[in-house]
Amino acid sequence: MQVKELSVGKLRVKNNIFLAPMAGYTDYSIRKLQIEQGIGLTFTELVSAKGLIYGGEGSKQLLFSGDNYNQTAVQIFGSDPYFMRLACESEDLRHFEIVDINMGCPVPKVFKNGEGSALLTDIKKAEEIVSECVKSGKTITVKIRTGQKQGDDIATEFAKMAEHAGASLITIHGRVRDAYYSGEPDFNAIERAKKAVNIPVIANGGIFTEQDANIMINNTGADGVMLARGAISDPFLVNKLLKTSSQKTLKTYILAHVELMKEQYGDEKASREFRKFTPYYFKGAVGVKQLKAKLVQAQSTKEILDLINQNL
Ligand SMILES: Cc1cc2nc3c(=O)[nH]c(=O)nc-3n(C[C@H](O)[C@H](O)[C@H](O)COP(=O)(O)O)c2cc1C
Structure with missing residues (x-):
């Protein structure tokens, strides 16, 4: 894949290889280590907007990013546009320039509350959330799946909606909610979405090797890739994509x-x-x-x- 700088809103991100948010995995230590390996941008795991507003200590701990705030986006989730904006404007998020909105989490606890991937069947609500969050002045990005059930393809509509509502980038996990984390990503859905918008589109799903990353980019034309489990099982996957050698074994x-x-x-x-x-x-x-x-x-x-x- 071609490595390139990316503009995300008014920010320049040094390369187009991102580390995914992964609850329970991509904490401060893994984000720091992957930044040292060369990754362009990392994301905190999903943090509840209401948890932040109501002062949940658990939510706040997830935010700690040491010296790495300039390469870390915070990911928030929720279904209430008002609370989502409040979270963006909260003191706790003051160090983060980029706020990513989770529209892909399949976990029943989140889904049942109309949050995460539940938003994929409510584009109007999803749009309100993005528009409200944009008003906070933060750089807003969105992470979606390609739908809820096999055969769904909402990626293009959602990418257009996100761009129209003022988001600066969209990440597409090329699987539907029902697939959770298995199966080949839907390259066509990502490709169509990429063609439909001018904001950067980042492709995610099933990238475990350099070849997987090349296949993803060749099949979708996406602007970059987001590594998830692949970066945990192979901490040097990013070096392989960047063609750099690692200081660490x-x-x-x-x-x-x-x-x-x-x-x-x-x-x-x-x-x-x-x-x-x-x-x-x-x-x-x-x-x-x-x-x-x-x-x-x-x-x-x-x-x-x-x-x-x-x-x-
Ligand atoms: C244990 C685990 C936790 C995850 N937590 C989050 C999360 O907090 N926010 C999010 O947007 N996606 C989350 N994801 C989804 C990943 O970001 C990514 O979209 C997914 O793993 C697909 O990429 P992969 O096939 O390369 O692993 C999680 C995935 C796993 C396996």
Whole structure:
């Protein structure tokens, strides 16, 4: 794929390879590490607009971005245009220039409230949300899926709506809600949407290798790609796309990840949080069954660091 700078509203983003929002994964530590690997823009995981307004500490913790606010967008979700705008204007979001609106989350808890992917069948409400958020003066971006059920294709309509309502970029996850995270992305839906608007269109879904990224760009003409699970299981996927060499090896990357989590969460929570990354880091690796078992049982970050130091 061709690497290029992108204009997002009045911002210049240094390249067109983004890191997706992923609840429970793309916290401060992973965003920082991926920025160091060269990624252009990262996103916080979805944060509830109402949670922010009503002062939920849990929501606020998700925002922390250290020195990286200039390469981090915050993603918010909600269904009430008024609260969404309030969230954009809130003190908590003062460090973020870009606010992304989640219109793709399939999780029942979110969907049942008319939020996330539920908005994909209510374009009028979706438009009101974007228009209100734009009034906050933030650079607004939108992340959608291609619909709710197999056969749906709302991407073009939504891309036009988002552009018309003042959004500066749209990311299209090329799957419908019912597909959750499996199946080939709908390249045609992304391609049609890309042709219909002038704002940048970022393509997402199923990018695990350099070849996947090339296929995505060749088939859709999108302006860039958003890496999700692929960037967790291969921290150097971004280097492969950028054609840069990494300063870190898998060993030093994992060690840095554990240290950063320890700084942010403290020892106990960091060792618990690390567990879910183990299957990603060792996906496809042979002879690591015992190591994986020990890592998920580790009670402290010291234990994890020792295991990594001794075995990688
Ligand atoms: C565990 C997990 C958490 C996710 N959390 C979010 C989220 O907070 N906001 C969002 O817009 N998408 C979220 N997504 C969707 C991803 O951003 C991405 O669209 C999806 O994983 C498809 O890309 P992939 O096939 O390359 O993984 C999540 C996906 C996963 C697997």
